[in-house]
Structure formats: C-alpha cells, structure tokens
Amino acid sequence: MASVAANGDVAQSVDGRQNGIDHRDKKEEEKKLSTRVCIETKKLWQIAGPAIFTRVATYSMNVVTQAFSGHLGEVELAAMSIANTVILGFNLGLLLGMASALETLCGQAFGAKRYHMLGIYMQRSWIVLFLCCFLLLPIYIFTTPLLKLLGQADDVAEMSGSLALWFIPLHFSFALALPLDKFLQSQLKTAVTAWVSLAGLAVNVVGSWLCVYVFGFGVVGLCVVLDLSWWLIFLGMYLYSACGGCPTTWTGWSVEAFSGLWEFFKLSLASGVMLCLEFWYYKIMILLTGYLRNATVAVDALSICMSIDGWEMMIPFAFLAAIGVRVANELGAGNSGAAKFATIVSVVQSTMIGLFFCALVMILHDKFAYIFTSSAPVLEEVERLSYLLGVTILLNTYVAYINLGCYYLVGLPVGLLMGWVFHFGVLGLWGGMVFGGTAIQTLILALITINCDWAKEAEKAKARVAKWSTPDPEPLASADG
Numbered sequence: 082m083a084s085v086a087a088n089g090d091v092a093q094s095v096d097g098r099q100n101g102i103d104h105r106d107k108k109e110e111e112k113k114l115s116t117r118v119c120i121e122t123k124k125l126w127q128i129a130g131p132a133i134f135t136r137v138a139t140y141s142m143n144v145v146t147q148a149f150s151g152h153l154g155e156v157e158l159a160a161m162s163i164a165n166t167v168i169l170g171f172n173l174g175l176l177l178g179m180a181s182a183l184e185t186l187c188g189q190a191f192g193a194k195r196y197h198m199l200g201i202y203m204q205r206s207w208i209v210l211f212l213c214c215f216l217l218l219p220i221y222i223f224t225t226p227l228l229k230l231l232g233q234a235d236d237v238a239e240m241s242g243s244l245a246l247w248f249i250p251l252h253f254s255f256a257l258a259l260p261l262d263k264f265l266q267s268q269l270k271t272a273v274t275a276w277v278s279l280a281g282l283a284v285n286v287v288g289s290w291l292c293v294y295v296f297g298f299g300v301v302g303l304c305v306v307l308d309l310s311w312w313l314i315f316l317g318m319y320l321y322s323a324c325g326g327c328p329t330t331w332t333g334w335s336v337e338a339f340s341g342l343w344e345f346f347k348l349s350l351a352s353g354v355m356l357c358l359e360f361w362y363y364k365i366m367i368l369l370t371g372y373l374r375n376a377t378v379a380v381d382a383l384s385i386c387m388s389i390d391g392w393e394m395m396i397p398f399a400f401l402a403a404i405g406v407r408v409a410n411e412l413g414a415g416n417s418g419a420a421k422f423a424t425i426v427s428v429v430q431s432t433m434i435g436l437f438f439c440a441l442v443m444i445l446h447d448k449f450a451y452i453f454t455s456s457a458p459v460l461e462e463v464e465r466l467s468y469l470l471g472v473t474i475l476l477n478t479y480v481a482y483i484n485l486g487c488y489y490l491v492g493l494p495v496g497l498l499m500g501w502v503f504h505f506g507v508l509g510l511w512g513g514m515v516f517g518g519t520a521i522q523t524l525i526l527a528l529i530t531i532n533c534d535w536a537k538e539a540e541k542a543k544a545r546v547a548k549w550s551t552p553d554p555e556p557l558a559s560a561d562g
Contacts, residue, residue: 098192102270114421116423117248118391118426119428121407121422121423122426123369124407124423124431125403125404125407125426125427125430126403127268127269127271128271128402128406128407129399129400129402129403129427130271131192131272131274131275132266132271132274132275132399132402133277133395133396133398133399133400134275134278134279135262135274135278135399136393136395136396136398136399137396137537138275138278138279138281138282139278139281139282139311139314139395140391140395141282141285141392141555142164142282142307142310142311142393143165143307143388143391143522144247144284144392144452145282145285145286146161146285146289146303146304146307147161147165147166147304147384147388147453148452148453149289149290149292149293149303150162150303151381151453151454151499152293152453152454152455153293153299153300153383155378155454155456155459156236156237156240156383157299157300157380158381158384158453158454159237159242159380159384160237160241160244160300161241161244161300161303161334162239162380162381162384163228163233163380164240164241164242164244164304165244165248166277166388167308167386168220168221168224168241168245168248169245169248169252171304172214172217172220172252173218173255174253175213175217176210176213176214176256176259176261176332177256177259178257179206179209179210179213179257179349179350180206180210180260180262180263180349180405181263181350181402182206182345182349183202183206183260183263183264183267183346184263184266184267184402184406186198186202186348187199187202187203187263187264187267187268187518188406188408188410189410190202190267190413191267191268191410192410196265196268196329196330197329197330197332199264199267199268199327199330200264200327200330200331200332200333200335201335201338202264203261203263204334204338204343205337205338205339205341205342205488206260206263206349207256207260207338207347208259208338208339209346209347209349210255210256210257210259210260211253211256211257211319211343213256214252214255214256217252218249220245221245221246221248222246222388222510223242223244224241224242224245224246225238225239225241225242226242228241228242234377237380238322238376240300242476243301244300244301245303246251246500247301247304247308248304248307250308250354251307252310253302253310253312254311254312254314254315255311257315257319258311258314258315259265261315261318261319261401262274262318264322264327264330265318265321265322265327266357266402266404266406268330268408269326270326270327273318273321274318276317276319277313277314277321278314278315280313280317281310281311281313281317283305283390284309285307285310285312285424288306288309288310289302289306291307291526299375301509306412317428332442337356340543357370357459361498378456378458378462379461379462380454381453381454381462382450382462382463382465382466383466385450385453385454385459385463386441386463386466386469386470388453388468389442389449389505390470390473390474393438393442394474396431396434396435396438397434397435399432400427400434401408401433402408403427404423404424407420407423407427408420408424409413410424411423436475438469438474438475439471439472439474439475442467442470442471442474443467443468443471445458446464446467446468446471447464447467449463449467449545450463450464459526469475479505481521531558534549556559
C-alpha cells in the first residue's frame with residue numbers, strides 16, 4: 082500500500098510539473114503572439130496611419146467641393162456630383178487602379194533591395210498613365226451630350242458638361258500624383274504624403290470659401306480650386322523626391338523607363354480594371370438614380386451618402402495599401418509566414434475600425450447630411466438611406482478584388498429588380514449593391530485569404546522581381562572598375 086501511495090505521489094508530482102510546464106509554455110506562446118502582434122501593428126500603422134490621413138485629406142477636398150456646391154443650390158449639387166463623382170470618378174478609378182500596380186512592383190523591389198528600380202517603375206507608370214489620360218479626354222469633352230443621351234435633365238447635363246471641362250487639369254494631375262504616392266508609400270515615406278496632402282486640403286478649404294462667399298465665382302471657382310490643390314500635392318511630393326529625399330530610389334530621369342512599356346501597360350491595366358469596376362458600380366448607381374421620380378433629390382441624396390461612404394472608404398483603402406506594401410516587402414524578402422501574419426493583423430484591425438464607423442453613422446443618421454445641404458426633401462431621403470450606408474461602411478472593411486461577378490452579375494441585377502420592379506427606388510438600387518454585391522464579395526475574399534498558399538506567393542514574388550528588374554547599377558560599376 083505504501084508503494085502504491087508513493088507511486089501515486091510521484092505520478093501526481095510528475096503531472097503537476099508537466100501541467101506547470103504546459104501552463105508556462107502556453108503563457109510564453111501567448112506572450113510571443115502578443116509581442117508579434119505589437120511589432121506587426123507598429124509596422125502596419127507606420128504605413129497605414131499617414132496613408133489614412135493622406136487619403137482622407139485628398140478625398141476631403143472632393144467632399145469640400147461638393148459641400149460648397151450643395152449650399153449654392155440643388156441643381157449645382159447634382160451637377161457637381163455628376164461631374165466630380167461620376168465623370169471624374171470613372172477615370173480616377175481606372176488611373177488609381179493602374180497606379181496601384183506599383184504597390185506590388187515597388188514593394189517587392191524594395192523588399193528585395195533593388196532600390197534603383199523604384200524610380201524606373203514610377204517613370205514607366207507616369208508615361209503609361211499620361212497617355213491614358215489623353216485617351217480618356219473625350220469623356221470630358223462630350224459630357225453634356227452623353228448625359229442627355231442617357232436621359233439626364235437638360236439643366237443638370239449642361240452644367241455637368243461645363244464643370245467636366247474645368248476638371249481636365251485635375252484629370253492630368255492624377256497621372257503624375259498617383260504613381261508618385263505609390264512610389265513614396267512603398268519605401269515607407271508616407272509621412273511626406275500626409276504633410277503635402279494637409280497643405281492641399283488647407284488650400285482647398287480656404288480657396289473654396291473665398292470663391293463662394295467672397296468673390297462669388299460659384300461652381301466654376303470650386304473646380305479651379307480643386308485643380309490647383311491637386312497640382313500642389315504633386316509638386317510637393319515631386320520636389321521632396323527629386324531634391325534629395327529619396328537618394329537611393331530616385332536616381333534621376335532614365336531612358337530605361339521607355340523599355341518594356343507594353344508589358345508594363347498590360348500589367349497596369351489589369352490592376353486598373355480590378356479596382357475601377359468597384360468605382361464604376363457606384364457611378365452607375367448615381368446615373369441610374371437620375372431616371373427615378375424626383376431625380377434631382379434622389380441624385381443629391383445618393384451622392385451625399387456616396388460621399389460619406391467614400392470618405393470612410395479611404396480608411397480600408399489605406400489599410401489595403403499598407404498591407405500591400407507589408408506583404409510585398411515580406412514576399413520580396415522571401416518571408417511567406419510574415420506576409421500571412423501581416424494580413425491577419427490588418428484584417429482584424431480594419432474590421433474593428435469598420436464597426437466603429439458603422440455605429441457612428443447609425444447614431445448620426447439624421448445629422449450628417451447637414452454638411453452638404455439644408456434642403457428638407459434631400460435631408461429626409463438621406464435619413465432613409467443612412468442605415469444602408471452603415472452596413473456598406475462595415476462591409477467596405479473587407480476591401481475586395483472579386484468585383485466583376487459580385488457587383489455586375491449579382492448586385493446590379495438585384496438593385497434594378499428592387500429599384501424598379503418592387504418600387505423601392507434609390508433604396509432598392511443601393512440595397513442590391515450591399516446584399517447582392519458587397520456581402521457575397523466579402524465571403525469570397527475571406528475564403529481566398531484563408532486558403533492562400535503564402536510560400537507559393539513568396540516564390541512568385543522572387544520571380545516577379547527578377548523579371549521586372551534590371552541589374553543594380555552600383556555593382557555593375559564596381560565590376561567594370
């Protein structure tokens with residue numbers, strides 16, 4: 082019996098020590114995980130924080146322009162909404178998407194320490210986007226007849242066409258500013274873009290107020306101020322980059338930028354189509370709203386909600402850009418596990434932010450429209466749409482790539498069915514997008530992320546860097562010596 086008891090004590094002692102070890106190991110793993118989360122969060126927000134500020138500031142310039150237009154009248158707000166949100170937005174979606182190819186190319190080149198290629202990639206992007214701007218010019222020139230052909234009211238169509246012509250300088254500024262933003266972002270110099278964007282926003286706010294309330298220049302003055310604000314942003318980023326701010330990545334203008342342009346164009350176009358399809362869905366919604374009863378009120382209400390939605394969407398877009406840089410850097414360096422972990426941290430934190438802004442919109446559902454208008458019918462319509470706006474903001478957290486099938490094969494038909502067949506009007510159009518498009522899109526993306534083979538993606542990144550890079554000039558120079 083004593084032997085049995087002794088054996089029992091020994092077993093309990095061993096079990097106790099084992100449990101203690103297991104407990105310590107568990108605590109150690111939790112500590113390691115929390116440390117990894119903190120480190121990754123710091124790296125992520127080093128890019129995402131300034132990127133969020135930059136995107137919110139630049140988008141705020143559009144919101145400021147629209148808000149001042151709304152206080153000039155309902156027709157002015159509708160015309161500015163179409164010229165700014167639809168015409169300019171159609172082209173911005175394509176150009177931004179094409180410039181986003183640099184997030185992958187520059188990010189992976191930076192991670193692989195092929196620094197000289199960042200400047201060459203950016204110059205190639207400038208050439209490609211500038212040529213595309215010329216191809217897109219007819220949209221601005223023929224805005225009025227196009228809108229009339231689509232059935233828009235004559236007064237809104239004519240004013241929209243006039244404003245679109247004043248936005249042509251802004252259109253060309255995108256071709257230069259967007260690639261430069263990606264160039265700086267890929268090397269973690271997002272603080273520069275944040276300060277420059279703040280300066281652009283300040284000029285835009287002060288200039289818009291002067292144009293409307295002091296000089297009486299109306300909506301045309303607002304267009305000119307927005308043009309100048311964007312060109313100021315480009316000049317600020319360019320002067321920083323070219324005057325010593327990026328000594329290893331900007332080595333001056335190079336004829337090498339003209340090589341491989343067709344391949345670069347195809348890569349940029351593929352990236353552009355992915356992003357602009359989501360942008361275009363929103364613009365199509367605004368155009369379709371023009372066919373509803375009380376079209377001016379409906380367009381005004383939807384454009385206000387789209388402005389708020391777009392404002393908040395800059396946050397998940399900034400997270401997308403930040404995680405794009407983090408993943409590209411890690412894959413370029415061959416660290417597939419770090420790339421996967423960075424993605425998980427980004428999704429969790431972006432979701433928490435989405436929940437916060439969704440709740441905020443729900444709480445202020447009858448207040449936020451006063452930023453844009455004092456018209457009672459428009460305010461009432463915006464309040465009806467505000468709950469869908471909250472849901473949209475939450476789902477926007479999961480920024481998507483599966484646009485074509487979700488939005489156009491599901492969302493648009495469902496929206497048309499709810500809007501016209503079941504007579505839900507603009508509420509039905511937007512509901513189709515939220516429940517038929519964005520929700521399905523979010524589910525698909527979650528499944529893709531979970532099943533991604535990160536080691537394989539790291540191998541692809543190495544191959545991509547090798548394909549798109551040329552030898553570093555410094556090693557070549559030393560070898561020749």
